[in-house]
Amino acid sequence: MIQFFVCLMAITFAAQGAGQFFSFAPDITKATSATLKVTRLLDHIPDIDIWSPEGKNVDQLENGQIQFRNVHFTYPTRPDVAVLRGLNLDVKPGQYVALVGASGCGKSTTVGLIERFYDPIMGDILVDGVPVSEYNLAEYRKSISIVSQEPTYPPSRINLTTDFIKGRFALIFY
Numbered sequence: 001m002i003q004f005f006v007c008l009m010a011i012t013f014a015a016q017g018a019g020q021f022f023s024f025a026p027d028i029t030k031a032t033s034a035t036l037k038v039t040r041l042l043d044h045i046p047d048i049d050i051w052s053p054e055g056k057n058v059d060q061l062e063n064g065q066i067q068f069r070n071v072h073f074t075y076p077t078r079p080d081v082a083v084l085r086g087l088n089l090d091v092k093p094g095q096y097v098a099l100v101g102a103s104g105c106g107k108s109t110t111v112g113l114i115e116r117f118y119d120p121i122m123g124d125i126l127v128d129g130v131p132v133s134e135y136n137l138a139e140y141r142k143s144i145s146i147v148s149q150e151p152t153y154p155p156s157r158i159n160l161t162t163d164f165i166k167g168r169f170a171l172i173f174y
């Protein structure tokens with residue numbers, strides 16, 4: 001008789017425990033697939049890799065001459081819209097340049113390509129005569145001083161000397 005009750009209780013509690021555990025099964029599946037996605041993302045090495053130790057040292061980047069040679073560009077997420085179609089641009093060291101055009105004509109895109117957020121699909125972007133893709137990316141970006149369209153602090157608080165001339169070659173307002 002005692003054995004019967006021991007077995008009954010063991011089975012009942014075990015079934016309860018199992019039931020509680022398996023109620024988390026959907027969450028376990030979601031967590032596993034989410035973890036897989038995150039680890040895959042972390043392991044992925046992008047074409048434009050900020051952590052890459054490769055590439056030319058920017059010590060050679062002295063003047064800051066910027067050249068666009070027949071640059072064609074399309075955003076990967078919108079392959080049907082050609083943003084730049086054969087852009088040629090030559091910015092000499094120390095020269096001030098204003099890119100003027102209607103909203104959406106590609107001004108920010110041009111600056112983004114100088115920062116190397118994307119590579120052009122055709123043509124070359126050269127800084128001091130060297131394609132930007134050949135520089136060490138982290139060092140190259142450190143050499144650029146930039147104020148974007150919507151700075152988080154008011155322009156009156158920008159100190160040109162301490163904030164921006166630290167970069168080696170460019171002061172870009174866009």
Ligand SMILES: Nc1ncnc2c1ncn2[C@@H]1O[C@H](COP(=O)(O)OP(=O)(O)O)[C@@H](O)[C@H]1O
Nearest residue numbers: 075077078083102103104105106107108109110
């Ligand atoms: N991240 C993006 N992905 C897809 N299309 C974009 C992206 N950024 C801008 N565009 C498109 O590229 C074109 C040029 O945009 P942009 O360079 O921001 O213009 P501007 O700075 O001259 O106003 C626009 O048609 C815009 O919609």
Ligand SMILES: [Mg+2]
Nearest residue numbers: 107108149174
């Ligand atoms: Mg813009």
